[in-house]
Amino acid sequence: MSDPRVDHIPPEATPFRTWHLAFRSRNLVIGSVLTLVFVAAALISFVWTPYDISKLAISEKMQVPSWSHWMGTDHFGRDILSMIMVGARTSIAVAVVAVGIGMLFGVPLGLWAAARRGSMLDEVIMRANDLVFAFPSLLIAIMITATFGPSAVNAIIAIGIFNIPVFARLTRSGALSLWQRDFILAARVSGKSSARISFEHILPNVTNLLIVQGTIQFSLGILAEAGLSYVGLGAQPPVPSWGRMLADSQTMISIAPHMAIFPGLAILLTVLGLNLMGDGLRDIFDPKLRRSRA
Amino acid sequence: MLRYTLKRLVSLAVSLAVASVVIFLAIEVLPGDPAAYMLGVNAQEDTLAALREQLGLNMSGWERYSSWILGLLQGDFGTSYTYRTPVADMIAERVKVSLPLAVYALVLSTVIAFPAGIYAASRRGRPGDVAIMGVTQLGVAIPNFWFAMLMVLVFSINLRWFSAGGFPGWDAGVLACLKALTLPAIALALPQASILARVMRSSLLDTLSEDFVRTARAKGLTRAQALRRHALRNALIPVLTIIGLQFSFLLAGAIIIENVFFLPGLGRLIFQSISSRDLVVVESVVMLLVFAVVVVNFAVEIAYALVDPRLRAGR
Numbered sequence: 001m002s003d004p005r006v007d008h009i010p011p012e013a014t015p016f017r018t019w020h021l022a023f024r025s026r027n028l029v030i031g032s033v034l035t036l037v038f039v040a041a042a043l044i045s046f047v048w049t050p051y052d053i054s055k056l057a058i059s060e061k062m063q064v065p066s067w068s069h070w071m072g073t074d075h076f077g078r079d080i081l082s083m084i085m086v087g088a089r090t091s092i093a094v095a096v097v098a099v100g101i102g103m104l105f106g107v108p109l110g111l112w113a114a115a116r117r118g119s120m121l122d123e124v125i126m127r128a129n130d131l132v133f134a135f136p137s138l139l140i141a142i143m144i145t146a147t148f149g150p151s152a153v154n155a156i157i158a159i160g161i162f163n164i165p166v167f168a169r170l171t172r173s174g175a176l177s178l179w180q181r182d183f184i185l186a187a188r189v190s191g192k193s194s195a196r197i198s199f200e201h202i203l204p205n206v207t208n209l210l211i212v213q214g215t216i217q218f219s220l221g222i223l224a225e226a227g228l229s230y231v232g233l234g235a236q237p238p239v240p241s242w243g244r245m246l247a248d249s250q251t252m253i254s255i256a257p258h259m260a261i262f263p264g265l266a267i268l269l270t271v272l273g274l275n276l277m278g279d280g281l282r283d284i285f286d287p288k289l290r291r292s293r294a
Numbered sequence: 295m296l297r298y299t300l301k302r303l304v305s306l307a308v309s310l311a312v313a314s315v316v317i318f319l320a321i322e323v324l325p326g327d328p329a330a331y332m333l334g335v336n337a338q339e340d341t342l343a344a345l346r347e348q349l350g351l352n353m354s355g356w357e358r359y360s361s362w363i364l365g366l367l368q369g370d371f372g373t374s375y376t377y378r379t380p381v382a383d384m385i386a387e388r389v390k391v392s393l394p395l396a397v398y399a400l401v402l403s404t405v406i407a408f409p410a411g412i413y414a415a416s417r418r419g420r421p422g423d424v425a426i427m428g429v430t431q432l433g434v435a436i437p438n439f440w441f442a443m444l445m446v447l448v449f450s451i452n453l454r455w456f457s458a459g460g461f462p463g464w465d466a467g468v469l470a471c472l473k474a475l476t477l478p479a480i481a482l483a484l485p486q487a488s489i490l491a492r493v494m495r496s497s498l499l500d501t502l503s504e505d506f507v508r509t510a511r512a513k514g515l516t517r518a519q520a521l522r523r524h525a526l527r528n529a530l531i532p533v534l535t536i537i538g539l540q541f542s543f544l545l546a547g548a549i550i551i552e553n554v555f556f557l558p559g560l561g562r563l564i565f566q567s568i569s570s571r572d573l574v575v576v577e578s579v580v581m582l583l584v585f586a587v588v589v590v591n592f593a594v595e596i597a598y599a600l601v602d603p604r605l606r607a608g609r
Contacts, residue, residue, distance in 0.1 A: 138546045230437075
C-alpha cells in the first residue's frame with residue numbers, strides 16, 4: 001500500500017509486457033506512426049521545407065502534383081507540401097495549448113469537486129461546467145472573435161475553454177471512485193489533508209484517463225482549429241493553416257482540386273492517427289478490456 | 295418525478311440567466327462602437343451622438359441588459375443596426391433553413407447509424423463488423439466541411455446532380471428545397487452517424503452480455519432473435535440520449551456547413567452580423583442557439599428519467 005499506483009495495475013503487467021502489448025495493438029502502432037509523421041513534419045519545417053512558402057511564384061501557380069512539387073502548387077505558386085508542413089505547426093500548437101488550458105483548469109477543478117463531493121461547492125463547479133457545455137465550442141469562438149477579432153490566440157482560448165469542463169468531469173468521476181478505496185483511507189488515517197491526497201494519490205491514478213482523453217481532445221482541437229480557420233476566425237494570413245488552405249481552394253476546386261485534396265487529407269490523417277492512438281492507449285490502460293481481449 | 299423535474303427546471307432557468315449575462319458582457323460591454331462603424335470615419339460628432347441615442351447605446355449597461363432581456367421574454371429581439379428591421383423577423387426567416395437542415399441531418403444520421411450499429415454488433419469481430427468500425431473511424435476523423443467540398447466536386451461539378459450551393463426558398467417547392475439541403479445534410483450527418491453507430495454497437499454488445507439475454511438464448515432463441523426481441527429495446531436508452539445531444543451539435547455544426555453551401559441560415563446570419571458589427575443580431579442569435587441547446591438537453595434528461603427511475607434519485 002505504500003505505492004498508490006500498485007492499486008490499479010494488474011499483477012501480470014510488467015513494463016516488458018506493456019511494451020509487448022503496445023506493439024501488438026494495431027490501433028496504437030498505426031495511430032502513433034501517423035501522429036509522429038505529422039509532428040515530425042511540423043518540427044522539420046522549422047529548419048527546412050522543400051520550397052520557401054513566403055515567396056510567391058505566380059508563373060508556377062496551380063500546378064498539378066509532379067516530381068518537383070509532390071502535391072502541386074497553389075494559386076500563388078507556393079508549394080503545397082511545404083505549406084502543409086508549416087501548417088502542421090499551427091494545428092499542433094493550437095491543439096496542444098488548448099488541451100493544456102483544459103487540463104490546467106479542468107483537472108484541479110475536478111479534483112476539488114471530488115474532494116468536497118456532495119457539497120455546495122461540488123454542485124457549483126459541476127453546474128458551471130454544464131453551462132460551458134451549453135455553448136457549443138463554435139459559439140464560444142464566434143463570441144470571442146466578435147469582440148476581440150479573429151486570431152490564432154483567440155481560437156486557442158475558445159477551444160481551450162470548451163476543454164475545461166471535459167477534463168473537470170472526467171477527473172471528478174475518476175476521483176470519486178478512488179475516494180472509496182482503502183489506500184485513500186490509509187492516507188487519511190495518516191493525517192494527510194484532502195488537498196494533499198488529491199495531488200499525491202488521486203491525481204497519479206487518474207493520469208491514464210487524462211492521457212486517453214487528452215489525445216481525443218487533441219484531435220478534436222485540430223478539427224476545431226481547421227473549422228475556425230476555414231471560416232476565417234482562426235489563424236490570420238500570412239500564418240499558414242490547413243483550414244485556410246481549404247478555404248482558399250474552395251473557389252478553385254473545379255480547376256485545381258489538388259489544392260483542396262491534400263490539406264484535407266492532412267487533417268483527416270492526423271485526426272485519425274490521434275483517435276487510433278487514443279483507442280490503443282485505452283485498451284492498454286484499461287485492464288478490464290485487456291482481460292476480455294486475451 | 296415532479297421534484298426531479300422542478301429541480302431540473304430551476305437549474306435550467308439559472309443556466310439561461312447566467313448564459314444571458316455572459317453573452318451580454320462578452321458582446322456589448324467590450325470594445326467597438328457600432329455607431330462609429332455604421333457611419334464611417336468621417337461622421338460628425340453630433341450625428342454619432344444622435345445615432346447612439348437612437349440605438350440606446352448611451353443607457354447604462356444594466357439598463358441595456360434589462361431591456362434586452364425583457365424584450366427577449368416578449369419575443370422582441372431588438373432592431374438590427376444594419377438593416378433597421380426587427381431581429382426577430384430576420385431570425386424567423388433564417389430558422390426556416392437552419393432547422394430543417396438540422397432535422398434532415400438528424401434523420402439521415404439515425405437512418406444510417408441504426409442498421410450499421412446493429413449489424414456490426416450482431417457480427418462482432420467478423421469482417422462486416424471490422425469494415426463498419428473502420429468506416430466510422432474515418433467518419434469521425436474527416437472534417438465535415440472538407441467532405442462537403444469533395445461532395446460538391448463530385449456531385450455538383452462533375453456529375454451535375456445537385457447545385458453547388460444556395461437555397462431556392464420554400465416558395466420553390468418542398469422537393470427543390472430538400473434537394474438543395476441534401477448535400478449539406480449528408481455532410482453534417484456523416485460524423486454524427488459514425489458516432490451514433492459506434493454507440494449503438496457498444497450499447498448492444500453490453501446488453502447482449504446481460505443475464506436476461508442469456509435466458510432468452512437458453513429458452514431456444516437464436517442470437518439474432520434474442521437481439522431483436524430483447525436486447526435492442528434495452529440498448530436504445532443510451533442511444534436516444536446521444537441523439538438528443540447531437541441535435542445541439544447539428545445546430546452549431548451547421549454554422550460552418552451553411553458557409554460551404556451559401557445557405558441563408560442562422561450561421562451565415564451570425565457571420566454577416568459579425569463583419570458588419572451588428573451586435574444586437576449576434577447576441578440574439580447566440581442566445582437563441584444556447585436556449586435551444588439547453589432546452590433540448592433538459593428534455594433529454596427528463597425523458598431519460600422517465601424511462602430510468604434510478605436517475606430521479608439523484609446522482
